[in-house]
Amino acid sequence: MNHVRRGSGKPLLLLHGLGGSRRSWSTILDDLAAHREVIAVDLPGFGETPPLDGETSIATLADAVANFLGERRLLGIDVVGSSMGARLALELARRRLVGATVALDPGGFWRGWEKHVFVNSIRLSIRLVRALQPAMPLLTASAAGRSLLFAQFSAAPWAIPPDATLDEMRSFAASPSFDELLESLVFGPPQEGISAALQPGPIAIGWGRNDLVCFPNQARRALARFPGARLHWFERCGHFPQWDRPAETIRLILETTAGESAVTPSARSTVPAAR
Numbered sequence: 001m002n003h004v005r006r007g008s009g010k011p012l013l014l015l016h017g018l019g020g021s022r023r024s025w026s027t028i029l030d031d032l033a034a035h036r037e038v039i040a041v042d043l044p045g046f047g048e049t050p051p052l053d054g055e056t057s058i059a060t061l062a063d064a065v066a067n068f069l070g071e072r073r074l075l076g077i078d079v080v081g082s083s084m085g086a087r088l089a090l091e092l093a094r095r096r097l098v099g100a101t102v103a104l105d106p107g108g109f110w111r112g113w114e115k116h117v118f119v120n121s122i123r124l125s126i127r128l129v130r131a132l133q134p135a136m137p138l139l140t141a142s143a144a145g146r147s148l149l150f151a152q153f154s155a156a157p158w159a160i161p162p163d164a165t166l167d168e169m170r171s172f173a174a175s176p177s178f179d180e181l182l183e184s185l186v187f188g189p190p191q192e193g194i195s196a197a198l199q200p201g202p203i204a205i206g207w208g209r210n211d212l213v214c215f216p217n218q219a220r221r222a223l224a225r226f227p228g229a230r231l232h233w234f235e236r237c238g239h240f241p242q243w244d245r246p247a248e249t250i251r252l253i254l255e256t257t258a259g260e261s262a263v264t265p266s267a268r269s270t271v272p273a274a275r
Contacts, residue, residue, distance in 0.1 A: 002048040003041040007033030017083030019172035021047030045177025078257040100201040100257040109218040140166040196228025203229035204256040208237035
């Protein structure tokens with residue numbers, strides 16, 4: 001699993017969303033690395049990591065991440081996920097494989113018509129993104145172009161750094177697991193939860209008030225599955241708080257993961273060097 005490691009201190013795992021890559025965290029990665037050892041991965045079938053053999057789903061991605069962590073003696077690591085990666089982070093918490101968990105606008109809590117609105121809008125978006133690849137550098141360099149491309153994902157798309165938007169559009173178009181995982185995420189088994197008494201560490205669920213991908217009313221469904229979690233609302237924020245509210249996102253992450261880690265310094269010292 002391709003990944004980068006930055007900084008020092010208590011380790012922190014970052015899990016990107018559908019179609020993204022480790023570069024999806026570029027707006028906050030360096031600032032987080034000033035406080036923590038940050039490990040940002042390309043999930044299987046995204047970025048520079050090849051797809052899984054066989055089925056790609058939240059369950060099989062969770063298996064792959066668990067193997068990645070186990071091989072590096074990082075089970076119990078604190079984790080942050082965005083969108084699909086947030087649902088994956090919650091699944092890892094449900095399996096008690098991670099420590100403190102921050103889930104930013106997690107997918108997987110749609111119902112009824114919301115599923116069809118989401119999946120059809122994303123299908124249309126990915127077709128458009130793939131068709132526009134030759135023009136993507138020009139489009140993402142322009143505030144007007146970013147506003148058109150990211151209106152569904154950001155409350156202020158014109159303000160997202162151009163390099164971050166170009167990375168995301170390149171990754172979306174090139175991800176071999178995108179289509180299969182989209183179907184599985186929406187129409188596959190629903191996310192199971194965990195009681196407050198059994199959760200392995202603090203869980204914070206962050207949600208943008210202006211999220212047009214995972215509507216804000218879905219937050220209560222996520223809390224029903226994870227009743228021990230606390231909910232943090234990001235005002236004037238769309239689907240990606242790390243883009244729209246980067247400083248506030250960093251604060252939420254550091255506050256939620258401030259406790260002792262299940263990964264000990266001795267275990268970290270034996271971890272092989274990153275790729």
